[in-house]
Amino acid sequence: MLPIRAEYSPAARFTVYVLRPAWLWRREIACALVLAALGGWAWIRYGLGAAVGIIVGVVAVCLAVPVLRRTLGLMLWRGRLRRGWDAACRFAGLATVNDRIPRIVKIRAVPAGEHMRVRIPKGGTVEDLASEAERVAVCLQVREVRVTRDVDRAHLAEVEVIRRDPFLPDSAQTVSGVIGWPWADAHRLDLWNPVPIGIDELGRHVTVTLPGRNLLLGGEPGAGKSSALSVLIACAALDPTVRIWGLDAKRLELALWRPVLDRVVANDIDEAIAAATDLQAIMDRRYEALEAAGRRNVTPADGPLYLVPVDELRFFTAHSDRKKRQAFNDLAIDLAARGRAAGIILAAATQKPSTDVVPSSLRDLLAYRWAMRCTTKDASDTILGAGWATAGVSAATIDTRTPGVGLLLAEGDTPRRVKSCYLTDEQIRAIAARGKALRDHYGHRETDEGDQRAA
Numbered sequence: 001m002l003p004i005r006a007e008y009s010p011a012a013r014f015t016v017y018v019l020r021p022a023w024l025w026r027r028e029i030a031c032a033l034v035l036a037a038l039g040g041w042a043w044i045r046y047g048l049g050a051a052v053g054i055i056v057g058v059v060a061v062c063l064a065v066p067v068l069r070r071t072l073g074l075m076l077w078r079g080r081l082r083r084g085w086d087a088a089c090r091f092a093g094l095a096t097v098n099d100r101i102p103r104i105v106k107i108r109a110v111p112a113g114e115h116m117r118v119r120i121p122k123g124g125t126v127e128d129l130a131s132e133a134e135r136v137a138v139c140l141q142v143r144e145v146r147v148t149r150d151v152d153r154a155h156l157a158e159v160e161v162i163r164r165d166p167f168l169p170d171s172a173q174t175v176s177g178v179i180g181w182p183w184a185d186a187h188r189l190d191l192w193n194p195v196p197i198g199i200d201e202l203g204r205h206v207t208v209t210l211p212g213r214n215l216l217l218g219g220e221p222g223a224g225k226s227s228a229l230s231v232l233i234a235c236a237a238l239d240p241t242v243r244i245w246g247l248d249a250k251r252l253e254l255a256l257w258r259p260v261l262d263r264v265v266a267n268d269i270d271e272a273i274a275a276a277t278d279l280q281a282i283m284d285r286r287y288e289a290l291e292a293a294g295r296r297n298v299t300p301a302d303g304p305l306y307l308v309p310v311d312e313l314r315f316f317t318a319h320s321d322r323k324k325r326q327a328f329n330d331l332a333i334d335l336a337a338r339g340r341a342a343g344i345i346l347a348a349a350t351q352k353p354s355t356d357v358v359p360s361s362l363r364d365l366l367a368y369r370w371a372m373r374c375t376t377k378d379a380s381d382t383i384l385g386a387g388w389a390t391a392g393v394s395a396a397t398i399d400t401r402t403p404g405v406g407l408l409l410a411e412g413d414t415p416r417r418v419k420s421c422y423l424t425d426e427q428i429r430a431i432a433a434r435g436k437a438l439r440d441h442y443g444h445r446e447t448d449e450g451d452q453r454a455a
């Protein structure tokens with residue numbers, strides 16, 4: 001029996017046990033009444049056989065006509081959800097003194113379950129709903145319920161009801177297969193714009209805006225780091241103004257991108273230090289120019305963006321030579337900290353997310369952190385930041401059957417599960433060839449002294 005806060009007067013009982021259920025079942029009751037009225041009319045006019053025939057006929061038409069079937073199905077689905085939500089909120093003790101509960105104002109089916117907009121009644125807060133989310137999830141018998149407050153309106157909340165992992169190969173959801181990169185066939189792109197990098201559990205495209213931000217990717221071998229990195233490089237490749245300096249310790253990961261790489265460093269720590277030193281010099285010159293112009297950040301007119309993909313970070317930051325390792329780490333930290341405003345973007349991937357490979361002083365400077373499947377909660381926290389695993393957000397829970405899926409933390413937000421877009425080797429070759437042709441055609445128009453020296 002549902003718990004109620006109202007007085008157990010006859011009127012309250014009538015409201016709780018008759019009126020409210022009737023209201024919650026109103027769609028089904030209305031359908032039954034329409035059928036009963038039609039059947040009754042046919043029975044009186046033409047007899048029982050005709051009545052049964054008409055009822056069966058109406059039901060058959062509703063099932064056979066796609067638009068009717070969809071509309072009715074949607075209506076009944078919404079009704080079922082609202083009843084479940086009503087019961088879950090009451091069992092979670094979210095009814096206010098005048099017996100109101102958070103009311104669903106909009107529902108949308110998404111690959112992971114449902115996305116709802118909810119209005120909080122007077123006397124309640126979004127915080128109350130968020131703190132009872134686990135209890136609501138138990139009542140709804142789902143994986144998770146996430147609640148986010150509307151920034152501008154305290155009485156509105158976005159609620160995600162997560163029923164399934166939509167990325168699992170057998171989940172029958174649209175996002176369970178390979179997700180192509182929407183810009184794979186583009187002719188020319190601009191890295192200053194947000195880049196689509198994947199899709200989240202709600203089926204939304206996720207973008208990252210790279211100028212002014214860096215990215216860290218971590219996860220166990222085969223988790224999908226290089227594939228995710230490729231999407232960023234692809235966008236940079238199709239922007240002929242961008243310089244790409246790749247640090248490819250494994251030599252093969254960036255091999256297909258060679259035609260568009262302006263500088264390549266393989267598994268050589270000295271070369272890596274030299275490249276980072278050149279970048280630091282470019283950065284310093286840009287700061288001088290910005291200072292002279294009285295500005296704080298570079299714009300497209302100030303010269304090219306530099307994308308620096310690093311695969312695998314461990315080789316450089318945890319190199320066996322302590323002095324060289326320290327030199328590289330100092331340079332990397334300086335580039336991450338000051339390079340942002342100077343148009344230098346680091347995008348580093350590591351298959352060993354541990355503090356010796358990703359010092360927290362470096363990690364904390366990287367605005368985007370994407371933890372693909374990790375073997376332990378500690379490894380996940382090394383990428384996302386301390387405390388997330390304790391709060392129940394850990395990349396160790398990502399299924400091994402879902403490469404490319406990771407928890408993406410964007411600038412202090414809550415990490416969300418995102419599956420990266422995937423580029424096949426043929427697509428990478430085609431993009432690299434197009435990028436090379438663009439570079440040959442437009443040339444590197446900018447005359448940045450640092451680049452010339454480095455080249």
Ligand SMILES: Nc1ncnc2c1ncn2[C@@H]1O[C@H](COP(=O)(O)OP(=O)(O)OP(=O)(O)O)[C@@H](O)[C@H]1O
Pocket residue numbers: 177178179219220221222223224225226227228351403404405419420421422
């Ligand atoms: N977004 C994705 N969608 C579908 N499959 C993917 C995706 N990302 C990766 N994979 C699959 O996982 C395999 C391994 O991916 P990838 O090489 O990117 O992993 P990695 O984490 O870089 O591995 P390593 O650390 O060993 O280099 C790919 O060959 C591909 O088959």
